[in-house]
Amino acid sequence: MAETDFVNYATIAAALRDDGHALLPQFLDSDTVAALAAHCRALATAEALQPAATGRGTSLQRSGVRGDSTRWLDAEAPLPLEQAYWSALQPLRATLNRQLLLGLESVEAHYALYPPGTGYARHRDRFRDDDARVLSSVLYLNQGWDARDGGHLRLYLPGGDVDVVPQGGTLALFLSAEIEHEVLPATRERLSIAGWFRRRT
Numbered sequence: 001m002a003e004t005d006f007v008n009y010a011t012i013a014a015a016l017r018d019d020g021h022a023l024l025p026q027f028l029d030s031d032t033v034a035a036l037a038a039h040c041r042a043l044a045t046a047e048a049l050q051p052a053a054t055g056r057g058t059s060l061q062r063s064g065v066r067g068d069s070t071r072w073l074d075a076e077a078p079l080p081l082e083q084a085y086w087s088a089l090q091p092l093r094a095t096l097n098r099q100l101l102l103g104l105e106s107v108e109a110h111y112a113l114y115p116p117g118t119g120y121a122r123h124r125d126r127f128r129d130d131d132a133r134v135l136s137s138v139l140y141l142n143q144g145w146d147a148r149d150g151g152h153l154r155l156y157l158p159g160g161d162v163d164v165v166p167q168g169g170t171l172a173l174f175l176s177a178e179i180e181h182e183v184l185p186a187t188r189e190r191l192s193i194a195g196w197f198r199r200r201t
């Protein structure tokens with residue numbers, strides 16, 4: 001998405017303000033998405049992904065709550081193949097700060113791989129002991145995903161549930177503190193980069 005694409009950014013800001021979420025299909029081009037997916041799979045093969053935990057610090061616990069394995073991206077020293085991802089987030093951050101005064105300062109992000117049959121139970125993304133997360137973003141890395149493959153991101157909204165198909169290149173955005181959500185199990189391996197825009201605390 002280009003920085004000059006002001007109309008889309010305005011639409012995204014309005015959707016976040018009014019609905020608490022926004023969907024950006026084709027946020028990144030398919031070559032970039034394929035490279036990120038291949039890297040995520042290579043990390044899994046190299047056993048460089050960690051089974052995810054829920055909670056933070058001393059409350060860190062493995063549980064049946066989520067089935068993904070993750071690895072943090074290094075925001076300070078991005079890999080060349082990750083550069084497009086970080087670059088695309090910056091104009092988004094700047095526009096949302098300008099239009100919604102969200103005070104987004106930084107982004108933390110991890111690769112996530114959900115084996116077939118696993119998901120993430122209904123939750124919110126803001127921790128009890130860390131309220132810095134303002135906006136959740138999930139970039140899907142799955143090529144040729146069909147709705148019948150499952151793996152939807154289910155957003156629990158006041159007006160009813162919304163199911164997002166984790167199609168490669170789509171970026172889902174939602175407010176971290178407000179929006180309860182869930183990852184439904186899929187019949188296929190499900191890849192993503194989950195990122196959180198943070199404010200200063």
Ligand SMILES: O=C(O)CCC(=O)C(=O)O
Pocket residue numbers: 112120125138152153181182183192194
């Ligand atoms: O992958 C998704 O669709 C959402 C992941 C999620 O909720 C999380 O990592 O907190």
Ligand SMILES: [Fe+2]
Pocket residue numbers: 123124125136181
């Ligand atoms: Fe989440």
